[in-house]
Amino acid sequence: xxxxxxxxxxxxxxxxxxxxxxxxxxxxxxxxxxxxxxxxxxxxxxxxxxxxxxxxxxxxxxxxxxxxxxxxxxxxxxxxxxxxxxxxxxxxxxxxxxxxxxxxxxxxxxxxxxxxxxxxxxxxxxxxxxxxxxxxxxxxxxxxxxxxxxxxxxxxxxxxxxxxxxxxxxxxxxxxxxxxxxxxxxxxxxxxxxxxxxxxxxxxxxxxxx
Amino acid sequence: xxxxxxxxxxxxxxxxxxxxxxxxxxxxxxxxxxxxxxxxxxxxxxxxxxxxxxxxxxxxxxxxxxxxxxxxxxxxxxxxxxxxxxxxxxxxxxxxxxxxxxxxxxxxxxxxxxxxxxxxxxxxxxxxxxxxxxxxxxxxxxxxxxxxxxxxxxxxxxxxxxxxxxxxxxxxxxxxxxxxxxxxxxxxxxxxxxxxxxxxxxxxxxxxxxxxxxxxxxxxxxxxxxxx
Numbered sequence: 001x002x003x004x005x006x007x008x009x010x011x012x013x014x015x016x017x018x019x020x021x022x023x024x025x026x027x028x029x030x031x032x033x034x035x036x037x038x039x040x041x042x043x044x045x046x047x048x049x050x051x052x053x054x055x056x057x058x059x060x061x062x063x064x065x066x067x068x069x070x071x072x073x074x075x076x077x078x079x080x081x082x083x084x085x086x087x088x089x090x091x092x093x094x095x096x097x098x099x100x101x102x103x104x105x106x107x108x109x110x111x112x113x114x115x116x117x118x119x120x121x122x123x124x125x126x127x128x129x130x131x132x133x134x135x136x137x138x139x140x141x142x143x144x145x146x147x148x149x150x151x152x153x154x155x156x157x158x159x160x161x162x163x164x165x166x167x168x169x170x171x172x173x174x175x176x177x178x179x180x181x182x183x184x185x186x187x188x189x190x191x192x193x194x195x196x197x198x199x200x201x202x203x204x205x206x207x208x209x210x
Numbered sequence: 211x212x213x214x215x216x217x218x219x220x221x222x223x224x225x226x227x228x229x230x231x232x233x234x235x236x237x238x239x240x241x242x243x244x245x246x247x248x249x250x251x252x253x254x255x256x257x258x259x260x261x262x263x264x265x266x267x268x269x270x271x272x273x274x275x276x277x278x279x280x281x282x283x284x285x286x287x288x289x290x291x292x293x294x295x296x297x298x299x300x301x302x303x304x305x306x307x308x309x310x311x312x313x314x315x316x317x318x319x320x321x322x323x324x325x326x327x328x329x330x331x332x333x334x335x336x337x338x339x340x341x342x343x344x345x346x347x348x349x350x351x352x353x354x355x356x357x358x359x360x361x362x363x364x365x366x367x368x369x370x371x372x373x374x375x376x377x378x379x380x381x382x383x384x385x386x387x388x389x390x391x392x393x394x395x396x397x398x399x400x401x402x403x404x405x406x407x408x409x410x411x412x413x414x415x416x417x418x419x420x421x422x423x424x425x426x427x428x429x430x431x432x433x434x435x436x437x438x
Contacts, residue, residue: 023348023352025273025352026272026273028273029270029272029273032268032270032272033268033270036268036269036270040263040266040269041263044263044264045261045263050264050266053266054266054269057269057270058269058270061270130260130262131262133257133260134260134261134262137257137258137260137261138261141261152258155223156255156258156259157261161225162220162223162225174216177215177216177219177220178215178216180219180223181215181216181218181219181251184251184254184255185250185251187254187257187258188250188251188253188254191254191257
């Protein structure tokens, strides 16, 4: 049997959209495989829970599929997809009536963590440090106001330009820059404070053990 | 400059004009406070990169080709062809010479692959029917695949109640939509069937007449040769 999804690397997203609209469903599969990773990352970092992120990703692609005919290429396909995803995340948070959750890394047990080590050069200490840092960043981001958080996500992890972010958030360019600046400044303060707390905790542990 | 955050952000992300860049650069040479600020922004950007996303399996079940032909795909092709065949016969029936040349038992071919020019008077050719059939098939297949995709996704694992309710509503809406659409299409197909039936009847009648004429002719020929 021929593979269900043949890679069509030469085609642009917009060409695939046109083919999918004309009834070639495999082209839509192709679009999903192209964009699932970034969309999942966006949903995960916005919602903080893998389970929620998966649901949002499914729903985002279904909405995109249903809306294909309405998508007239006035924007990039990816921008359109980001917008759908962000709207879904917003609805999600509103419906669940809660702020984004931060999953604490349960895998900070050094032995367990050592098993999933990928790069042989990375020491267990580094890996644990990175996991802790990852959690610290997630927590600090979750405390930011939504508009700052989304601006930072789109800039740092999805490489959107200021203008593209402004389009996503329906706000002026200067507002995007202000939000980024404010968000990064608050993050910095929070992360520094946390690092200071951890350092003093380690000192206290060391002192009590000697 | 010290209060101009937009310029600093543009500089940090390298999204500014050459002139803006030069201006910020010049300012940084002179202002220690802003140098610290820029360094801090860069370091927090580095920290952000530590934010991992856990590995995950794809949540998307690819759309598959429809597994089995459904009722509308089983409109027999012979029926379509027979309809066209009837058209051919009605077009050709006028020529008595043609009848005379036909062997008695072998009637007009049941399956015609293309309609002759004479058929245009009826306005429906085998190609028209085939094209229509293909259009309907394609449309239904698209909708059904989409629906299948939805069903597969909806049933792949238990969902939170809030989402299940939303999905259910949406699913019902789509199903109603699909049913309405199928009703319209069923009507179209029924009309085609009705037409084909009447073509078939015409075909049968004419076929019968032809057989009789051929029989009569054969009898006449036999009589003549006997009389000779």
